[in-house]
Amino acid sequence: MQDGNGLDHLAGERAMAQFDLQAMKVYLAGGQREYEISTKMAQLVANDPVFSKEDRVRLARKDLYKNSLRKAGHAWKTILEKGLSEVEGLKLRHFVDEPTYTDLHWGMFIPAIKGQGTEEQQHKWLPLAYKMAIIGCYAQTELGHGSNVQGLETTATFDPTTDEFIMHSPTVTSTKWWPGGLGKASTHALVYARLITDKKDHGIHAFIAPIRSLEDHTPLPNVTVGDIGVKFGNGGYNTMDNGFLRFDHVRIPRENMLMRLATVTKDGKYVRSNKPRQLGYGAMVFVRQGIVIDASIYLSRAVTIAVRYSAVRRQFGNKDEPGELQVIQYRTQQSRLFPLLATAYAYRAVGFWMKSLYADVMKRLNDNDFSTLPEVHACTAGLKSITTSVTADGIEECRKLCGGHGFLCASGLPELYAAYVPACTYEGDNTILLLQVARFLLKTLSQVSKVRPVGTAAYLGNIKQLSTQNCKVSQGHDWLNTSVLLEAFEARSARQAAAVALRLAKGSGSEAEFQENTPELVESARAHCQLILVSKFIEQLQTGTPEGIRKQLEVLCYTYAFSQLIDNAGDFLATGYVTGNQIALAKEELKHMFDKIRPNAVALVDAFDHTDDYLGSALGRYDGDVYTHLYKGAFKESLNDTVVVDGYEEYLKPVLTQNLWAPHSKL
Ligand SMILES: Cc1cc2nc3c(=O)[nH]c(=O)nc-3n(C[C@H](O)[C@H](O)[C@H](O)COP(=O)(O)OP(=O)(O)OC[C@H]3O[C@@H](n4cnc5c(N)ncnc54)[C@H](O)[C@@H]3O)c2cc1C
Structure with a gap:
């Protein structure tokens, strides 16, 4: 994919990649078959002018809605005409990339x-x-x-x-x-x-x-x-x-x-x-697995735009190098951008794990085994909450990472944010969901001596050990051990949950006391979910990742875990499990990870395989030809339909000609 001049402005970036791009594309799609379906459906939509998103942000509501009805009807006709399977039809509607009534018809009704x-x-x-x-x-x-x-x-x-x-x-x-x-x-x-x-x-x-x-x-x-x-x-x-x-x-x-x-x-x-009422749980896990994968997709779109643009954009320079520096070279840019890139990968891995969780739940429901359902309910509620909140904030962060141009609708980011942010509210308000997780944690802890916790809560069975042993990291590379990292997240989560459980246990058990402690309860639920995300990313990595991409995934996994550790350093320190020095060592390791990501950054977002049509962004174009397309885009603005703006005669001219009070003034 290149621009009209045949130039790939990001070719130099792509040449630096150190992994098998095609293998990564297939991994992220969820397999070869899924990759082929995705590619086919993306092209089908991109080549059909009815599905164009060109004018969407400029249309008045009535026209916007009518056009959306047209697209939904056309998508249905295409599905029938081409005899697409259910999976293909779903993908086709995904690439049409427009919230519409069919989402609720197929997804909820x-x-x-x-x-x-x-x-x-x-x-x-x-x-x-x-x-x-x-x-x-x-x-x-x-x-x-x-x-x-x-x-x-x-x-x-x-x-x-x-x-x-x-x-x-x-x-x-x-x-x-x-x-x-x-x-x-x-x-x-x-x-x-x-x-x-x-x-x-x-x-x-x-x-x-x-x-x-x-x-x-x-x-x-x-x-x-x-x-x-x-x-x-x-x-x-x-x-x-x-x-x-x-x-x-x-x-x-x-x-x-x-x-x-x-x-x-x-x-x-x-x-x-x-x-049993629990029969509906299978559908719930299925829906929430889709939400986590969607979070990864939306975040990966924003990150693709921000990474490609950061590689194109140059500001300032230093005396050691000729010309201006690409903004992706700046450490601050990397420290905001690369953790989001790693997060998009983490959510994809966790989404894959949730697929197997769904299969497990369905099997258990068939066997009338409801024993894991409370844990599954809490885990999926929490993952919905965290992944949608982080993704919405992440899209906004990517907008800021693109500086002024990120604020233009031509960047694709404002609309992406507007379309995504309600995910924090629908399918359960994110705070309410975390409170459900917290209630589950309290119940699990209260029964821990009698009932062995299962699944993602199993670590709470080790609460005594996790409450007494502290982190043993003494040098930076000690952190490069997934068991060490996992134990840190387990200890932090277990200690936060135990602290708030203890406080509540000392009280009268009233609802008012519970309410008083809800901020801490939400924090402990968040800690539990962050542990699930880190642990499942690690687990996915350790189960059959192809050789050509394993190293990169490891780097992304450490980047994700370290950035979570550092962003939540206050919590980790407050539990007493880690020291300030150990956090400082993790920060240094994170910088090493950024150095490893840097030459691969553009290829890592290419691996998401978003077409230019799907991204809809002048800043995130595959060929990096940002400025030409921003400039061309301005001429599509309706205010530029005439060189002298409509309204000049009535409202601008009287100001300029000092005729505000003239008898013919319309002001
Ligand atoms: C774009 C969009 C699409 C939607 N689509 C549908 C749809 O198709 N069908 C449908 O039926 N609904 C739909 N909804 C509605 C959606 O499901 C609800 O808005 C959502 O469940 C949140 O409920 P609420 O609006 O009552 O928020 P509220 O519960 O009023 O929340 C307001 C604030 O109060 C807080 N809060 C509330 N209760 C508590 C508590 N006990 N403890 C602590 N804090 C609390 C919340 O965290 C939040 O900050 C949609 C909403 C949006 C935005």
């Missing part, structure tokens, strides 16, 4: 029916959903409540005289608010509502409610539905029609309640099924 519907219900709804004869969304959140699902107010009251539920939104705060795809596209909503039979409230259950006519798409009688408004950033998440929805005593058939876990009989009896 269909899985919810599969997980919560009876076989009969699946038989009725899934064929319609699979061929998109109906479009569904996932309507849980309301104006008044999101995280606190038990606080939802929408009601579904059973009327045995007609064998129907009456869906109702009794207050303003009960208005469904936020569901993606609800605003304008969906014909059906999976509505979470309080089930009421015979005046008794049975709590929150799921119902399929038709909301728009299948004839002309108008809202059904007594349904009020629309889009909630413009969201953060240009383009970004504004291609999605997040919606509001109110019911005014809308009747739906009894069979529209999803009844796999509980049933309402014709005469209004509420019956819980004997199916």
Whole structure:
């Protein structure tokens, strides 16, 4: 891939690489087959003008949304015409790279029916959903409540005289608010509502409610539905029609309640099924594995842009070298950029591990073995929280690493951030998720003498040893030992969790005391998750990494672990496990890692294999021809459609000609 002049401005950088680029591409794709599918789908999208992202940040909302509908429809047509498999179709939609209603239809509506519907219900709804004869969304959140699902107010009251539920939104705060795809596209909503039979409230259950006519798409009688408004950033998440929805005593058939876990009989009896609630856990692990891989992809896009641009951009110089220095040569630039590069690799490795975790969970569910589920629930909740928060912050850091030009939409970074940042909130607010992890840690510690902790919490079984032995590092290279690093992360996490558990144990056990300690609880949950990330990156590295890339992955793994250690040095020091001197030694080792990454940096981001089309960034172009394309890009700006700007006569000329109060002034 080269520019119009045939020049690859980054060729010198690429020539320095010390690893097998192709092997790294295949590794990052998750295997040869995945690599081939990815490459094919990326090209298919890049070569189809309908999928162009060219004007997205300049379009008014109505045009933006209409174009998004066009792309989603065209993607579906392409999938059918080319007979693409489910995996290929998913990849194709991934490369279209635009949040849209189909994300919720395929990602939430269909899985919810599969997980919560009876076989009969699946038989009725899934064929319609699979061929998109109906479009569904996932309507849980309301104006008044999101995280606190038990606080939802929408009601579904059973009327045995007609064998129907009456869906109702009794207050303003009960208005469904936020569901993606609800605003304008969906014909059906999976509505979470309080089930009421015979005046008794049975709590929150799921119902399929038709909301728009299948004839002309108008809202059904007594349904009020629309889009909630413009969201953060240009383009970004504004291609999605997040919606509001109110019911005014809308009747739906009894069979529209999803009844796999509980049933309402014709005469209004509420019956819980004997199916274990945990059956839905497999889907949860699957969704969260996708979130962690997505975090890696989004972060890798930002890092690709920042690394390539940092290799192109030159500022200042020194007397020892001719010309100006590439900004990637500056230690401060490296110390902000290379840990993010290593993080993108770490998240990819952890995403791969989560795939095997999913397989393990499914096997256990089949065997009715629910013993590991609390640990799996906590681990995946925590990983969702940490990886999305770090990725959102990382994209913003990459924007700053690109200086002024990073602020231009042409850099691709503002839109990437705007599209990604809600991941910190949807699928569970990140702080709430960490509090769930903290509760799990407290429970595990309270039972540690009787129940041996499993999986990612197994280290807590060694709490005594981890609480008494301190770090033995005495020279820098002592840190270059994965067991030493792992023990440091285990000891820090175990000690932080034990400290807050002890403080709570000394108290009365009240909820107020728990609340008082939530900042420390969140910190200990974060420590636990950072340990999981470091340990799984190491584990993945040690299991069958191809020779041609192992060395680079090791460097990235140490970079990741050292930067985590240093960024959280306060916590590590406070636990007493490490000394200030040991942290200083780790800092020196981290600099050595930066030296090892430096000649490989551009190749390491090339390995993510993002096409120019997918990156959509003048700064991150493969050929490094940044300035030509920034300059050309300015001429696409609508303000430059005319040389004299619209508004000059009415509003600018009177200022310049001192005619502000002239009789014809429009000011
Ligand atoms: C782009 C986007 C798309 C979405 N798509 C959907 C969708 O398709 N379907 C759907 O149903 N919903 C959707 N949502 C809604 C989303 O799931 C909720 O916004 C999310 O669950 C957070 O809930 P909340 O808004 O009530 O936040 P709140 O819970 O009100 O959080 C506000 C603040 O309070 C803090 N907080 C709340 N409770 C506690 C506590 N107990 N302890 C400590 N701190 C606390 C939180 O950490 C946060 O800082 C979407 C949201 C966004 C932004």
